Amino acid sequence: MQTLTRLCQGQLPKLVLFDLDGTLIDSVPDIATATDTMLTSLGAAAAGEAKVRSWVGSGAATLVARALKDADIAASQQDLAMTLWRAAYTLCCTRQTRLYPGAKELLSALNHAKIDMALVTNKPVQFAQPILQHLGIASYFRLVLGGECVAEKKPAPDMLLEAMAEAGCDKSLCVMVGDSSADINAAKHAGIAVVAVNFGYDNGAPVASLNPTLVIDSLSALLQ
Numbered sequence: 001m002q003t004l005t006r007l008c009q010g011q012l013p014k015l016v017l018f019d020l021d022g023t024l025i026d027s028v029p030d031i032a033t034a035t036d037t038m039l040t041s042l043g044a045a046a047a048g049e050a051k052v053r054s055w056v057g058s059g060a061a062t063l064v065a066r067a068l069k070d071a072d073i074a075a076s077q078q079d080l081a082m083t084l085w086r087a088a089y090t091l092c093c094t095r096q097t098r099l100y101p102g103a104k105e106l107l108s109a110l111n112h113a114k115i116d117m118a119l120v121t122n123k124p125v126q127f128a129q130p131i132l133q134h135l136g137i138a139s140y141f142r143l144v145l146g147g148e149c150v151a152e153k154k155p156a157p158d159m160l161l162e163a164m165a166e167a168g169c170d171k172s173l174c175v176m177v178g179d180s181s182a183d184i185n186a187a188k189h190a191g192i193a194v195v196a197v198n199f200g201y202d203n204g205a206p207v208a209s210l211n212p213t214l215v216i217d218s219l220s221a222l223l224q
Helices: 002-007 028-041 049-055 060-070 075-092 103-112 125-135 158-167 181-190 219-223
Strands: 015-018 116-120 143-145 174-178 193-197 214-216
Touching: 002 219, 015 158, 028 049, 028 060, 028 075, 049 060, 060 075, 075 125, 103 116, 103 219, 116 158, 125 143, 143 158, 158 174, 158 181, 174 181, 181 193, 214 219
Parallel strands: 015 116, 015 174, 116 143, 174 193, 193 214
Antiparallel strands: none
16 A cells, blocks of 8 residues: 555555545436436426536535526525435435445455545435445445535535544544545645545546646555
């Protein structure tokens, strides 16, 4: 794990913080199903997976707002749309969601090396937890924080700082792994190293242009 030690002044990190959607899992197919169900329930046309993929990354409320705007539905329908979306996603959130290649192997290796891990996602915990359980990776995380668990979601550093405090981890021994500007900026605000995967949901902003500490093509790169 020399890649990780280079990020932590020659030591293995004490804590690795992971984003979920677009970092460990590809959840867009199920998110698209819920979004299209919500839109058709409101009398609009389905958006389709390609559009929804470009809207993911800043939490469910932002996703729904983007979908409503695209469908020319009044923003005043946001609360109803959120209720419809949550109901639909509850039913389908584990149907097609899959781990990215190397995700389970990386989590297992970090666990074997006795490195603490926490999940810091803008996704509500009510959805994150069933997905983690379904994919068999829930036990790897000492803490799971969703967007509703803190005052401000990413790109604010609140979730990261809470996880670091809970683990008693110095900034120099913490690493964030994510896929978007929200993750990169949250890590920068928290003062920790950030690894950006280049295969996730970047909302059209290539992660390399956001100056993370490191960009990787695959999660297995962190085992090298």
